[in-house]
Amino acid sequence: MKKSFDFSAEAIVEVAKADAILALAEDVGAGDLTAGLIDPARSARAQVLARESAVICGSAWVEATILQLDPQARLTWHVRDGERCAANQVVLEIQGRAQALLTAERTALNFLQLLSAVASKTAGYVAAVQGTRAQIVDTRKTLPGLRLAQKYAVRTGGGTNHRIGLYDAVLIKENHIAAAGGIAQVLARAAAVAAQADFVQIEVEDLAELQQALNAGARMVLLDNMTLDQLREAVRINEGRASLEISGGVTQESLRSLAETGVDRISIGGLTKDVKAIDFSMRFHEL
Known part of the structure; x- marks a missing residue:
């Protein structure tokens, strides 16, 4: 009999990978037509900014989304899950292939905005x-x-x-x-x-x-x-x-x-x- 999910770090990573694969399939389909306009060899760096104070949550889902498209991408978190960020604070810096980052952008932010909202609302009630x-x-x-x-x-x-x-x-x-x-x-x-x-x-x-x-x-x-x-x-x-x-x-x-x-x-x-x-x-x- 299957019991409750254990929420270990390893289990969360696996769930995030599965969610990211489904979300990217929904969004990308046969290919990102707009990102295809960019030279595949071009690299880029990106910053993710929080426009309001929040409890950050969803780093595993963001990482799974980006690494699915660019396994060599490097992500540096400045605010970890469970920590509160300030408005206009940089919470994440990413370096990788420009095409991959452009394709991953919306899906990664969708996960981050939803899960941070749930964590922030919960923290307020607590x-x-x-x-x-x-x-x-x-x-x-x-x-x-x-x-x-x-x-x-x-x-x-x-x-x-x-x-x-x-x-x-x-x-x-x-x-x-x-x-x-x-x-x-x-x-x-x-x-x-x-x-x-x-x-x-x-x-x-x-x-x-x-x-x-x-x-x-x-x-x-x-x-x-x-x-x-x-x-x-x-x-x-x-x-x-x-x-x-x-x-x-x-x-x-x-x-x-x-x-x-x-x-x-x-x-x-x-x-x-x-x-x-x-x-x-x-x-x-x-x-």
Whole structure:
């Protein structure tokens, strides 16, 4: 049974290579007609500038994209993944074949602008709950084909990954409960597959359902769209028996108040699905 992705440096490099190959195939097709106007023997150097402050993320994807087209290219990072850059700061310098750098430019920046945006947004949420016990957690609301990349970016921003997919953990939601015949019944069935999963979590919509879940032995509970008063009461009822997670309607403005209720985790789909790209540009100079 496949478990969660390990996010080792080696594994990230392999994921980045696979993503870069697909992205370049989508963009380049049979060949870059415009870059073909440039002498293949000409070399160039380029700088990547951040036009705004951000937490940098995606270096493996940038490198995989460029090295796929020019394996001899040299990349020098001035800001590493997880570090914050300032507006108008040079974050990367590249030296290589001009044609390859021109062809790689947009794909490399697409990866960098998306993943840095996810990391930056996550870092902002993490800072907002500092001093509480709450962890900021992502969801499966990711761009198709880029889930591992975006979940890596959440980690880079200081957040925590929820399950990677349907294969590595159990999350029992309203429709699962209805189909199984009730909270106690579905948790009993979940016990049979618990050894194959990283965790078993059940979603509840009110305090009565929370009590049912706790009575049935739940160890991870997702509190869906509850008010602050309900959340505080949920923490009191729970008495530390299960890990409590908030889901639904979380905003930057409400985040601190939610964290101060005493819950353990706050999951936010917007970390990966509602992101505004960070503005980067690449400037070329002939050698």
